[in-house]
Amino acid sequence: xxxxxxxxxxxxxxxxxxxxxxxxxxxxxxxxxxxxxxxxxxxxxxxxxxxxxxxxxxxxxxxxxxxxxxxxxxxxxxxxxxxxxxxxxxxxxxxxxxxxxxxxxxxxxxxxxxx
Amino acid sequence: xxxxxxxxxxxxxxxxxxxxxxxxxxxxxxxxxxxxxxxxxxxxxxxxxxxxxxxxxxxxxxxxxxxxxxxxxxxxxxxxxxxxxxxxxxxxxxxxxxxxxxxxxxxxxxxxxxx
Numbered sequence: 001x002x003x004x005x006x007x008x009x010x011x012x013x014x015x016x017x018x019x020x021x022x023x024x025x026x027x028x029x030x031x032x033x034x035x036x037x038x039x040x041x042x043x044x045x046x047x048x049x050x051x052x053x054x055x056x057x058x059x060x061x062x063x064x065x066x067x068x069x070x071x072x073x074x075x076x077x078x079x080x081x082x083x084x085x086x087x088x089x090x091x092x093x094x095x096x097x098x099x100x101x102x103x104x105x106x107x108x109x110x111x112x113x114x115x
Numbered sequence: 116x117x118x119x120x121x122x123x124x125x126x127x128x129x130x131x132x133x134x135x136x137x138x139x140x141x142x143x144x145x146x147x148x149x150x151x152x153x154x155x156x157x158x159x160x161x162x163x164x165x166x167x168x169x170x171x172x173x174x175x176x177x178x179x180x181x182x183x184x185x186x187x188x189x190x191x192x193x194x195x196x197x198x199x200x201x202x203x204x205x206x207x208x209x210x211x212x213x214x215x216x217x218x219x220x221x222x223x224x225x226x227x228x229x230x
Contacts, residue, residue, distance in 0.1 A: 004158060034217055034218075036220075041222065042222055043119070043204070043219075043220040043221055043222045043223065044159075044204070044218075044220040045220075046217040046218065046219070049216075049217050059217070093158070093159070095158075095159075103161050103164075104161075104218070105158070106151075106158035106159040106160070107158050108156065108157055108158045109158065
């Protein structure tokens with residue numbers, strides 16, 4: 001089946017630093033990737049949609065200068081949390097799809113803790 | 116905006132018991148509806164889906180029927196197994212298609228099956 005990986009699975013960083021999270025589709029080409037954020041005991045919230053080679057589309061209320069998304073190839077998207085603060089601590093999940101008529105395949109998530 | 120409401124967990128059942136996890140939604144138009152399952156340490160996996168009213172999605176003994184009149188998509192299984200222990204998420208997409216769009220999720224229901 002389609003596999004999506006994320007790296008790292010867990011990261012701890014100091015306040016003010018930037019953190020990059022990678023999302024890879026391992027056995028298919030992903031025309032579209034999505035980034036979600038999940039707080040404890042809360043639902044996944046869609047942050048942005050990215051299509052390969054174009055700028056990401058951010059959901060209302062998500063700061064695009066804070067959460068930089070790059071979808072440079074059909075198998076890789078990155079989320080960079082810039083100048084991270086403790087309130088950015090969360091579980092970040094990506095998903096990828098090979099096309100409009102196909103389902104999304106989810107990565108296992110990355111837990112970010114900002115001290 | 117769109118929203119999904121599902122019963123809070125954890126839900127604890129004995130093996131072979133009947134399972135119902137309630138899910139209701141609010142959305143514009145005619146959304147597609149999904150159930151995802153997340154096993155410990157893994158990414159979300161699509162369990163079943165329905166794209167129009169009265170459709171029934173089914174997989175691995177689980178079923179859910181798209182009820183437009185009650186805006187519901189309750190998940191059921193006749194006889195649960197210990198291996199069904201996981202977190203179940205109800206979700207919708209109101210942008211058409213089969214799921215290759217940003218999803219709106221419920222908070223998730225943690226299901227625990229005891230032998």
